[in-house]
Amino acid sequence: MKTTQILIAGFGGQGILFSGKFLAYKGLMEDLQVSWLPSYGPEMRGGTANCNVILSETPVGSPIITAPDVLIAMNLPSLQKYVNTVVPGGQIYVDSSLIDAKVERRDVQVFYIPATQMAKDENIASLANMIIIGHLLQNHPELSYSGTDAVVNKLVPPKKAALIELNMKALTLGKEYPV
Amino acid sequence: MAERVLMKGNEAIAEAAIRAGCRHYFGYPITPQTEIAAYMAKKMPKIGGVFLQAESEIASINMVYGAAAAGMRVMTSSSSPGISLKAEGLSYIAGSDVPAFVVNVQRGGPGLGGIQPSQSDYFQATKGGGHGDYKMIVLAPASVQEMASLTIKGFNLADKYRMTAMILADGTIGQMMEPISFEDAEIEAYEKPWALTGTNCERKHNIVNSLYLQPDELEKKNFERYERYKIVEETEAMWEEYMMEDAELCVVAFGIASRVAKNAVAAARAEGIKVGLIRPITLWPFPTKALNAAADKVKGFISVELSMGQMIEDVRLATQCKRPVTLCNRCGGMIPSPDEVLESIRKAQKGEF
Numbered sequence: 001m002k003t004t005q006i007l008i009a010g011f012g013g014q015g016i017l018f019s020g021k022f023l024a025y026k027g028l029m030e031d032l033q034v035s036w037l038p039s040y041g042p043e044m045r046g047g048t049a050n051c052n053v054i055l056s057e058t059p060v061g062s063p064i065i066t067a068p069d070v071l072i073a074m075n076l077p078s079l080q081k082y083v084n085t086v087v088p089g090g091q092i093y094v095d096s097s098l099i100d101a102k103v104e105r106r107d108v109q110v111f112y113i114p115a116t117q118m119a120k121d122e123n124i125a126s127l128a129n130m131i132i133i134g135h136l137l138q139n140h141p142e143l144s145y146s147g148t149d150a151v152v153n154k155l156v157p158p159k160k161a162a163l164i165e166l167n168m169k170a171l172t173l174g175k176e177y178p179v
Numbered sequence: 180m181a182e183r184v185l186m187k188g189n190e191a192i193a194e195a196a197i198r199a200g201c202r203h204y205f206g207y208p209i210t211p212q213t214e215i216a217a218y219m220a221k222k223m224p225k226i227g228g229v230f231l232q233a234e235s236e237i238a239s240i241n242m243v244y245g246a247a248a249a250g251m252r253v254m255t256s257s258s259s260p261g262i263s264l265k266a267e268g269l270s271y272i273a274g275s276d277v278p279a280f281v282v283n284v285q286r287g288g289p290g291l292g293g294i295q296p297s298q299s300d301y302f303q304a305t306k307g308g309g310h311g312d313y314k315m316i317v318l319a320p321a322s323v324q325e326m327a328s329l330t331i332k333g334f335n336l337a338d339k340y341r342m343t344a345m346i347l348a349d350g351t352i353g354q355m356m357e358p359i360s361f362e363d364a365e366i367e368a369y370e371k372p373w374a375l376t377g378t379n380c381e382r383k384h385n386i387v388n389s390l391y392l393q394p395d396e397l398e399k400k401n402f403e404r405y406e407r408y409k410i411v412e413e414t415e416a417m418w419e420e421y422m423m424e425d426a427e428l429c430v431v432a433f434g435i436a437s438r439v440a441k442n443a444v445a446a447a448r449a450e451g452i453k454v455g456l457i458r459p460i461t462l463w464p465f466p467t468k469a470l471n472a473a474a475d476k477v478k479g480f481i482s483v484e485l486s487m488g489q490m491i492e493d494v495r496l497a498t499q500c501k502r503p504v505t506l507c508n509r510c511g512g513m514i515p516s517p518d519e520v521l522e523s524i525r526k527a528q529k530g531e532f
Binding site: 025037 | 356439
């Protein structure tokens, strides 16, 4: 009866909702029950965005996450806001090129990935989100890497087909980033 | 099995409406339901349908009235403040006995309120909203799949009983994505001999109207209408029971609140508390029989709502006050956490209502 609750938070424009959609579609492909809930309220209009994704072997109850198993923090305010909501034993992914702070908790696994810088270096500046997702996938065998190209194909609109390859590149960069 | 796709709740309503034969959409944008209008704007022109953004909510509901009078499957959608504006039209539609389909993806109120999810239009939806004696069939989806299935059901019921069917959803269910498949769409077709379709000089002309200046005539119309409502009450109530078999406490919740409540019920069961959930799927007709039956075996009820306590009145009426009913609520766009509901269950277990 495994359920994984993933909270992704950052600025608008960082692809927060897109990376959540990627995880939701990947879960759907793996025959998991999934829910995806975006922020749409005043916080979004102020420039921040977050997204709740639940992947479960059993039907999803509440789609609202209050205690995430996984937090992806793409900016400092998001890390500060949610760091203490992560369940003990959970995972926190930090974009360390945008966030100087370290997580002080000792009861969670923390992954520091300079995703924004890596994306800049590779000329895929808008895809830091997918670098982090690429890194996350290796810790989540229930999602795995197989079939990621099909998911990316599904999510990228035909008009922007060039982005398919770039998304795949970002996923690989994240996968290969040393733990 | 039909392919499962991810869709937002709002989009699921729009797609299901099209599949139910709706070819006329009239609306005015408002968060958090705008995806319905956006979907219709994109799809309707491609299938020979009409998408029209009216100059106001009042105009759009009157366009619905007109198309419904012509026998069309027609809909509008809005969110709380917009539904208040449509209330006059809803009363006219009821007074004229034409079928319509209306969606309210609720946000916090009163007034302009906020844009976050809420269930505080329960009274407005189930007790009137507009003036006069009338009812609407009120459907409360708790998942994206139900946003679709209850939309199709709503169009069928509206035609069957010549009344308005309303989807009473909230911002969360409207905005969230879940897997959905459309395999179960059962579309019922009803004759509409009353519709204004042109006589071809072959029959007496039909009149659609809500004006009856002779009081005895108006009373007769209302009596007839309530005979129909009685049939709806007896035959169309829908609800879900969860872990009620051996329950000693009963949580009552609909829509998004029921999803949170389910988590809390499961957590309470893990603590050994015998609690179950009754989820009304139709808010009118209210599942009175199910709740009254539960009142004979549980020691109390907890009404979980995103309002200051509106459905709780129907829970008390349905159970004839045989057992205590307590409220667990948040409002204004806030949603109770499963822990808050769990705490209410624990208190009720100790007899604190």
